[in-house]
Amino acid sequence: MRRPFVAANWKMHKTVQEAVAYARDFAPRVEAVRNVDIVIAPPFLALPALVEATANSRVLVAAQNVHTAPHGAFTGEVSLGMLQGSGVTLVIIGHSERRQLFGETDAGVNTKTRATIDAGLTPIVCVGETLEEREADRTFDVLDRQVRDGLAGLSAGQVAALVVAYEPVWAIGTGRNATPDQADEAHRHIRQQLASQFGDAAAACRVIYGGSVKPGNVAELSARPDVDGALVGGASLDPASFAEIVASSRPATV
Ligand code: PGA
Numbered sequence: 001m002r003r004p005f006v007a008a009n010w011k012m013h014k015t016v017q018e019a020v021a022y023a024r025d026f027a028p029r030v031e032a033v034r035n036v037d038i039v040i041a042p043p044f045l046a047l048p049a050l051v052e053a054t055a056n057s058r059v060l061v062a063a064q065n066v067h068t069a070p071h072g073a074f075t076g077e078v079s080l081g082m083l084q085g086s087g088v089t090l091v092i093i094g095h096s097e098r099r100q101l102f103g104e105t106d107a108g109v110n111t112k113t114r115a116t117i118d119a120g121l122t123p124i125v126c127v128g129e130t131l132e133e134r135e136a137d138r139t140f141d142v143l144d145r146q147v148r149d150g151l152a153g154l155s156a157g158q159v160a161a162l163v164v165a166y167e168p169v170w171a172i173g174t175g176r177n178a179t180p181d182q183a184d185e186a187h188r189h190i191r192q193q194l195a196s197q198f199g200d201a202a203a204a205c206r207v208i209y210g211g212s213v214k215p216g217n218v219a220e221l222s223a224r225p226d227v228d229g230a231l232v233g234g235a236s237l238d239p240a241s242f243a244e245i246v247a248s249s250r251p252a253t254v
Pocket of ligand 1: 009173174
């Protein structure tokens with residue numbers, strides 16, 4: 001049985017002080033929630049403070065990006081060793097905003113995913129089609145390519161332990177979420193692609209949905225058998241709203 005996984009992606013929101021205030025408000029709200037992995041990904045600057053503020057809670061802390069070199073002349077970048085040293089345990093990789101706005105490729109996603117695993121951190125690997133690709137009936141081709149190339153060379157055991165986030169680009173920040181049927185269909189397809197590459201590991205790998213997840217739609221999305229949780233942007237910025245999403249995201253089978 002796959003354990004539900006719900007992550008907040010704050011993107012470029014919140015100061016260090018705001019992150020700490022959020023953690024104090026949020027952690028008690030989810031204290032009683034069992035059997036769900038709860039993750040927050042703040043901007044780099046707030047990572048150490050958020051790790052400290054959530055130390056005695058059930059909340060894990062993720063970075064939104066990483067550079068794979070251990071150190072060096074890479075202005076503006078942050079290494080895996082730096083994340084580890086700050087108590088960060090997960091990294092979001094290949095978010096569509098990174099792909100679209102910062103030129104990230106499937107090959108780059110693969111390099112980051114492998115390096116993150118080698119460093120002992122858990123990758124949350126994002127995939128998803130644009131509206132244009134969906135309308136041209138290319139959704140499955142795009143997902144297959146992103147999964148195949150993004151996870152190339154990994155072992156089955158490594159894939160079983162990571163998280164894939166299906167985030168249709170047309171649903172991100174638009175208020176227009178995928179319907180449960182659309183999400184289910186895409187998740188099932190991703191799991192088939194995982195199975196063709198990694199066999200039984202596909203059944204263990206969590207595939208979560210992202211794109212305009214809100215307290216009002218998370219229950220019906222995550223009730224679908226292949227939807228193992230959510231990656232939440234806008235609706236995670238308010239602690240009450242994100243706590244409600246966490247509490248509503250457990251599939252009936254758990
Ligand atoms: P959204 O963002 O929930 O604001 O649509 C999701 C994401 O980009 O991870």
